[in-house]
Amino acid sequence: MIRTNNIEYSYDGAERKALDGVSLEIREGEFVAIVGHNGSGKSTLAKMLNALLLPDAGVVSVFGMDTSDEELTLDIRKKVGIVFQNPDNQIVTTVVEEDVGFGPENLGVPTQEIVERVHSALEAVGMLDYAKHAPHMLSGGQKQRIAIAGVLAIDPDVLVFDEATAMLDPLGRRAVIDIASRLNKEKGKTVVMITQYMEEVTAADRVIVMSGGKIAMTGTPEEIFRRGDELRALRLDVPVMVELREMLEKDGIIPVTDALEVEEMAEVICPLLLKN
Amino acid sequence: MPIVVEKLTHTYMPNTDNEFVAVEDITLTINEGEFFGIIGHTGSGKSTFIQHLNGLMQPTSGSVTVDGFDMSDKKQRAKGRARVGMVFQYPDYQLFDSTVLDDVSFGPKNMGFAADEVKQRSLEAMRMVGLDPEVFAEKSPFELSGGEKRRAALAGIIAMRPKYLVLDEPMAGLDPSGRREILATINSLRDELKCTVIMVSHSMEDVAHSAERIAVMNDGKLYALGTPDEIFSKTNELISLGLDAPRTARLAQLLRERGCDVPEDIYTNERFVEWLKRRMKNA
Numbered sequence: 001m002i003r004t005n006n007i008e009y010s011y012d013g014a015e016r017k018a019l020d021g022v023s024l025e026i027r028e029g030e031f032v033a034i035v036g037h038n039g040s041g042k043s044t045l046a047k048m049l050n051a052l053l054l055p056d057a058g059v060v061s062v063f064g065m066d067t068s069d070e071e072l073t074l075d076i077r078k079k080v081g082i083v084f085q086n087p088d089n090q091i092v093t094t095v096v097e098e099d100v101g102f103g104p105e106n107l108g109v110p111t112q113e114i115v116e117r118v119h120s121a122l123e124a125v126g127m128l129d130y131a132k133h134a135p136h137m138l139s140g141g142q143k144q145r146i147a148i149a150g151v152l153a154i155d156p157d158v159l160v161f162d163e164a165t166a167m168l169d170p171l172g173r174r175a176v177i178d179i180a181s182r183l184n185k186e187k188g189k190t191v192v193m194i195t196q197y198m199e200e201v202t203a204a205d206r207v208i209v210m211s212g213g214k215i216a217m218t219g220t221p222e223e224i225f226r227r228g229d230e231l232r233a234l235r236l237d238v239p240v241m242v243e244l245r246e247m248l249e250k251d252g253i254i255p256v257t258d259a260l261e262v263e264e265m266a267e268v269i270c271p272l273l274l275k276n
Numbered sequence: 277m278p279i280v281v282e283k284l285t286h287t288y289m290p291n292t293d294n295e296f297v298a299v300e301d302i303t304l305t306i307n308e309g310e311f312f313g314i315i316g317h318t319g320s321g322k323s324t325f326i327q328h329l330n331g332l333m334q335p336t337s338g339s340v341t342v343d344g345f346d347m348s349d350k351k352q353r354a355k356g357r358a359r360v361g362m363v364f365q366y367p368d369y370q371l372f373d374s375t376v377l378d379d380v381s382f383g384p385k386n387m388g389f390a391a392d393e394v395k396q397r398s399l400e401a402m403r404m405v406g407l408d409p410e411v412f413a414e415k416s417p418f419e420l421s422g423g424e425k426r427r428a429a430l431a432g433i434i435a436m437r438p439k440y441l442v443l444d445e446p447m448a449g450l451d452p453s454g455r456r457e458i459l460a461t462i463n464s465l466r467d468e469l470k471c472t473v474i475m476v477s478h479s480m481e482d483v484a485h486s487a488e489r490i491a492v493m494n495d496g497k498l499y500a501l502g503t504p505d506e507i508f509s510k511t512n513e514l515i516s517l518g519l520d521a522p523r524t525a526r527l528a529q530l531l532r533e534r535g536c537d538v539p540e541d542i543y544t545n546e547r548f549v550e551w552l553k554r555r556m557k558n559a
Contacts, residue, residue: 037451038422139318166449169318169478170520196451199523237452240481240523244545253552262523266530269552273536276559 001190002026002049002080002158007058009044018044019055020213026158026192031184033193033201033221036210037235042194045210046162049192050080063157078107080158081151085166087143096138096146097122097131103154114153121149124187125179141172148179158190159183165195173197198225198239202260209234222258241265279306279329279360279440279472283338286324290336298324300496301338306440306474311466313487313504314476317518321496322476326442329474330360342440358387361438365445368425371417376407376428379417383436394435401435402428404468405461423454427461434465441465442474447482455479459486480522484508484543492517508543524548 002025009019019041026032026049036042047053048060051067060067062076081103084090093099100118109117122128125145130138135146144164151159161180165173177200183189193204201207207224209217211234217224224231228238228246238246239260245268248254254272259265286299299321306312306329316322327333328340331347340347342356364370373379380398389397399409405427412420417428426446433441446462447455459482466473477483483490483504490507492500494517500507507514511521511529521529525543532538537555542548 038454040451141318170480171317171518174520198452232453235451235453237456240545241527244524244527244548247545247549248552251549251553253549253556262527262530265527266534269527270531270534270536272556273531273538274534276556 001028001063003059003061004045004048004055005059005061007048007055007060009048009053009056011044017213019048021058022210022213022215023058024208024215024218026190028157029184029188029190031181031191031193031203031205032208033195033204033206034208034210035195035198035201035236036216037196040210040234041213042210043162044213046082046160046192046194049158049160050082051076052082074107077156078154079156080160081154081156082160082162083144083148083151083164085163087140087147087167090147090150091135091143094134094136096127096133096135099135099146100149100153103150107154117153117155118149121152124152124183125149126175139172141168141175144168144172144176145179148176152183156189158192160192160194162194163196165197165200173200177203196236198231198237198242202239209236211235221260225260277343278308279343280341281305281328281338282340284325284328284335284340285337286321286328286333287336298496299328302498303338304491304498304501306472308439309470309472311463311486311488312472312474313483313490314474314493315478315480315483315490315519316493316499320493322493323444324496325493326362326444326474326476329440329442330357330362332362358436359439360442361433361436361440362442363430363433363444363446365448367429368420368422371425371428374416375414376402376417376420377409377413379428380431380435383432387436397435397437398431401431404434404465405431406457407431423450423457426450426454426458430458430461430465434469437469438471440472440474444476445478446475447477447479455482462486478520480508480514480520480525481544484522484525492519504543505541509540511543 004022004024007019007022008017010017034042051073054068063079065072065076091099092102097118100121101114104114104117125148127145165176180191181203184191202221207221216234225238225242249256254268257268259268281304284302288296288298314322331353334348342359345352345356347353347356371379381394384394384397402409407427447458508525511525514521522543524545528538528542542551
């Protein structure tokens, strides 16, 4: 449903291509995580997905629409919404519900429907109680939830989170990830999660690793985190529990396992301890 | 001599409807040479607190002294402040000069050192943070990568040779390698300069690995103060405060809840592996 075919992109005056021949497909209902070091091209790729940037070469197709066709830009943006890194840059009005309604209003959605959309968007991010509040009085995590609601109110099929957790504290980060998972599982939204936090991709269906403007690796989280040394060579990391697993597997203390999270590791280790 | 904080309270907009007590009755001492971690969720008062350490903010009540200099006294404050280097969150946004060397030189130049001394200090600071002057001195700060910018900002503070280095989320926004490298740089600066490091961080793993003592802030108050062993043995309490206990500490806690005999001082992978090996051998 989103397809990029060998796309390239260079920022003005840059020596190196930010994207250098990226081909990928994002399928309907998928939860895809895109990870990569600073400057790997992952955010540039995100901005290609709803025509915020257009490729210098190659084609981006969104539901069959070519993003380079300006007449289709608005239709593409109704299909693909982006939540950005800095919540402060995404808030435009002084009342939460107006902010959330800003998108659909601009799209000419009838007033009664805007009210309904704002209500359900705020409900989806757990911020209904804050509808009449001033956004600037909220915490970073709460502002980011308002920004997500603003994108949801446009009712896109695809939600792109462009390092949307980078500036939040652990609690704020957790909330954004939980909301993204829920929107994916319960509302069938396709989610593209761009992040540097390896802990945030363990729930994804598929992980794409970017480096130097190219796709370096792709696979399920289980497959990707089996290749810890390659990830570290690409300036990345593995989740803490995977690091623990690597250390224990190496010395043969635990059997080889796909465990990625605390709960899964406990299930591997607990029987060993109780038996001995 | 240490930084001594006594009964520090800071109230924003006192005596108005918007009155807000950001920091309340904090008493603690930061010793010379230690690595002091500060954790707490957004809004817990961490930022307000650290801005008192170099006199950027003044207590509503209570006091802060740096090496004996009272930070509420204007004259003494200048002397105290010269000892405390503050690196804010996202300091890379504060680079402004045309070359990296000029940017790093800004601090020592303002302190009134002679040109030679400024240059020597700045070049030395660049080397200490891992920015080779040969390569970086004449570059524009805007050509640097995220991690390099962060280093340049750090060098600008180091060039002033502070005795106390206060870092607000120094690793925020960097990729995993960038985070590891900056933390390694901070540790090596501490070894070389024998400076005290005061680091605010959201990353429990980083604090668990580096800090010698940790202050946990909650609702503007000092919730707990202790060694990593003491702090991270209270996994459930940290989680109930909305903090993220290190994952290894959570694993240990979960195993204990299921009847396993994991000791309370296990909160890093290294310790976990060491313990489990011994445990299995003795079984």
